[in-house]
Amino acid sequence: MPTNQASKLPTKEERRDKARRQFWPRTYSCAKADPCYNARSSSILMFPQQASWRRCSGGCLSRGPARLTASNPRSIRDGFTLLELLIVVGIIVVLLVLIAPVFTSLKSGGDVTSAINGIEGLLQNARTYAKANHTYVFVGFAEVDSSVNPSVSPQLTAGPTPYGRVAVAVVAAKDGTRQVPYTSTDPAGDWSANYANGSHLVALGKLERYENLHFLVDFGSWTLTDHPNSNMARYQPTGTTYTLGNPGSTSVTPFAWPLGSALGSGQYQFNKVINFDPTGVARIATATNADEIARIMEIDFQPTHGTLVPPPPTNQDVGNHAVIQIAPTSGATRIYRP
Numbered sequence: 001m002p003t004n005q006a007s008k009l010p011t012k013e014e015r016r017d018k019a020r021r022q023f024w025p026r027t028y029s030c031a032k033a034d035p036c037y038n039a040r041s042s043s044i045l046m047f048p049q050q051a052s053w054r055r056c057s058g059g060c061l062s063r064g065p066a067r068l069t070a071s072n073p074r075s076i077r078d079g080f081t082l083l084e085l086l087i088v089v090g091i092i093v094v095l096l097v098l099i100a101p102v103f104t105s106l107k108s109g110g111d112v113t114s115a116i117n118g119i120e121g122l123l124q125n126a127r128t129y130a131k132a133n134h135t136y137v138f139v140g141f142a143e144v145d146s147s148v149n150p151s152v153s154p155q156l157t158a159g160p161t162p163y164g165r166v167a168v169a170v171v172a173a174k175d176g177t178r179q180v181p182y183t184s185t186d187p188a189g190d191w192s193a194n195y196a197n198g199s200h201l202v203a204l205g206k207l208e209r210y211e212n213l214h215f216l217v218d219f220g221s222w223t224l225t226d227h228p229n230s231n232m233a234r235y236q237p238t239g240t241t242y243t244l245g246n247p248g249s250t251s252v253t254p255f256a257w258p259l260g261s262a263l264g265s266g267q268y269q270f271n272k273v274i275n276f277d278p279t280g281v282a283r284i285a286t287a288t289n290a291d292e293i294a295r296i297m298e299i300d301f302q303p304t305h306g307t308l309v310p311p312p313p314t315n316q317d318v319g320n321h322a323v324i325q326i327a328p329t330s331g332a333t334r335i336y337r338p
Contacts, residue, residue: 112303115210116322119168119299120333122208123274123282123324126170127331129204130276135176137204140255140270141244141299142167143216147307150209153267161307166213167268169257170204176278180253182291188252198259207257207268214302214309218246219323222316232316232336234325237296241286244272244299251275252285274326282328297326 010018123139130137144155146164156162173179179194180187194200218240227233240248251273256266263269274297276282285291301322302310313319316338323336 111212112301112320112322115166115213116301116324116335118208118210120324120335122168122170123326123333124331126204126274127276127280127282129172130278131280133172133176134278136173136178136278137276138171138173138201138253138255138270139274139276140169140171140257140268141215141272141274142268142270143214144268145307146211146304154265155268157269163214163216163309164212164304164307166210166215167257167270168208168210169255169268169270171198171201171255171259172204174200174202178253178275178277180285187285188287191253192263195255195263197262198255201255201259203259212304212306214304215299216245217300217302217309217312218243219300219312219316219321227317230317231338232323234323234334234336235296237298238294239289241289242284242294242297244274244284244297248288249284249286252287276331280331282326282331293328295328297328299324299326 126137126139129135142155142157143163144157144165144167145159145162147161148156150165155165155167177200179200180190184190221236222230222232222234223236224233237243240246243249250271253273253275254263254269254271255273256263257268257270258266261267274282274284281293282297283291283293284297301324302312303320304310310319313321319338321338325334325336326332
């Protein structure tokens with residue numbers, strides 16, 4: 001073939017350029033633009049076989065090597081300045097300060113709910129045991145100073161702030177008797193004379209403690225007639241002796257914990273007692289009610305902050321308090337919350 005004709009044949013590079021013009025006519029003019037980076041990293045160049053044809057700055061296509069220059073903003077990895085980090089940290093701190101009281105309130109509400117449900121369960125189990133074993137069961141309540149370590153003996157039930165920790169213990173008569181005749185004219189004296197360091201009693205389960213809880217309180221009347229739309233509206237006990245937190249409800253059947261201790265000498269002294277007889281009837285036996293079977297018995301509860309106790313609610317529809325009512329003959333229990 002003549003030399004002048006051979007020189008007119010397109011070279012391999014020319015043939016490739018011609019193919020590019022045919023398939024990408026609008027972008028070929030930018031073929032010399034800066035090449036693309038790997039999509040996964042702004043600092044790793046794509047290999048030719050991985051690059052494919054992609055749009056680069058200016059809308060052009062390229063797969064050649066990129067020049068890492070300060071004028072090319074895509075070649076520099078983004079980051080945070082110290083000022084930006086400080087602003088973000090400051091915002092987080094402010095948000096934590098704002099939402100901390102909300103979490104505290106939620107925790108307090110959860111603690112009260114857990115305690116109330118636990119105490120209701122203890123009462124129901126005590127009644128079931130009394131009926132199943134044809135014996136007397138005594139559920140004792142005590143409130144002590146929550147600032148004192150719970151391992152200390154005795155726990156403090158006197159002084160300026162004997163509040164904030166509620167202890168509950170359940171014991172049963174070993175021989176199925178109450179140790180105090182119903183006809184007794186001195187039930188408290190007869191109980192003390194026969195107590196013998198609790199030798200006739202047996203513990204049913206372990207001592208239960210509830211922190212930040214107060215029950216030595218009487219919320220007073222909140223009737224259905226006066227408050228027909230209230231969640232706290234309820235029938236009221238017929239006397240102060242049937243609200244366990246009232247001073248008039250001190251039991252004639254107290255016991256000391258742990259069993260084996262003389263009255264008044266254990267770690268806990270339970271002077272507030274609800275007892276269940278072998279038929280499942282519940283009573284708060286005091287020196288003045290002659291073993292009367294009440295229509296309704298009640299236990300009122302308030303949350304505390306340690307030993308700090310809020311005043312009794314004047315509006316029972318507002319607050320985080322609770323009431324457990326017991327129907328003595330049927331054993332039914334009900335929880336009231338605002």
